[in-house]
Amino acid sequence: MTTPTSPSAGVYHSRSRVTRNRVALAAAGLALTAFGYLIGRLQDGPADPASAAAVPPASAPVATSAAADPSPSSVPPSAPVGGIDAYTIxxxxxxxxxxxxxxxxxxxxxxxxxxGWINNGDWLRFDEINFGATPATRFAARVASDVGDGVTGQVEIRLDSPSSPPVGSLTVGNLGGWQDWQTQSTIITPVTGMHTVYLTFSCQSGVEFLNLNYFAFGP
Structure with missing residues (x-):
């Protein structure tokens, strides 16, 4: 009977490289899946229509994971360590x-x-929004409006001060009703790191023009 010989060190190294490559490919696949879902949400076309149609619970946190449906909450939680992920709702x-x-x-x-009742000169402030090292290049918001025909207003995204130059602007007009909701998106100047985010609102007509439910950033 022949005694089996142990694989050479080169074989072990080769197997180790294969294992590492498989782990890296699996991680990349998960990242692409999450990215695809987020882009689907921003474009109002979820990657998983069945899960997106589910009614979310009423006690979800302010910033939900990108793989979950956005849902309201009656009590805003404290910002987690490291801030609130800009890529969540x-x-x-x-x-x-x-x-x-x-x-x-x-x-x-x-x-x-x-x-609601958003008018020219109004603003909302959100502390400790963490964009991380991956630049955000898109802003999306869930909006409704019954403003008069021909009237538009802007949602301007500013960093760290309400008077800073906006990194992007979303124009909203009449959408058919104050509770007729649509998800609209716009391209923004790339943003990384931790920031206080101001949403400032402008409307040359000087009328209430917008209801806002939630927003998110995307790569």
Missing amino acids: IQAEYATSQQGTESQDTEDEGGGRNV
């Missing part, structure tokens, strides 16, 4: 501070509350 009513706005019960899917 952030509910508008949990602004750290605000000027000129009020919240109300929403008829959007999932229920909860939205911010």
Whole structure:
């Protein structure tokens, strides 16, 4: 009977490289899956329509994971260590501070509350929004409006000060009703790191033009 010989050191190293490559490919696949879902949410076309259609619970946190449906909450949680992930859903009513706005019960899917009565010069402030090292290049918001025909307003995204130059702007007009919700998105200047995010609102007509439920950033 022949005694089997142990594999050479080169064989072990080769197997180790194969194992590492398989782990790296698996991690990359998971990252691409999460990325695809997030982009689907931002474009109002979820990658998994069945899960996106599910009614979310009423007690989800302010920043939910990208793989979960956005849902309202009656009590805003404290910002986690490292801040709030910019790539998750952030509910508008949990602004750290605000000027000129009020919240109300929403008829959007999932229920909860939205911010309304938004007019020129109003703003919302969100502390410790963490963009990390991956640049955010897209902003999306869940909006509704019954402003007069031909009237538009802007949601401007500013960093660290309400008077900073905006990194992006989303224009919103009449969407058919104050509770007729749509997800709209816009391209922004790439953003990384930790910031206080201000959403400032402008409307040359000087009328209330917008309801806002939630928003998120995307790569």
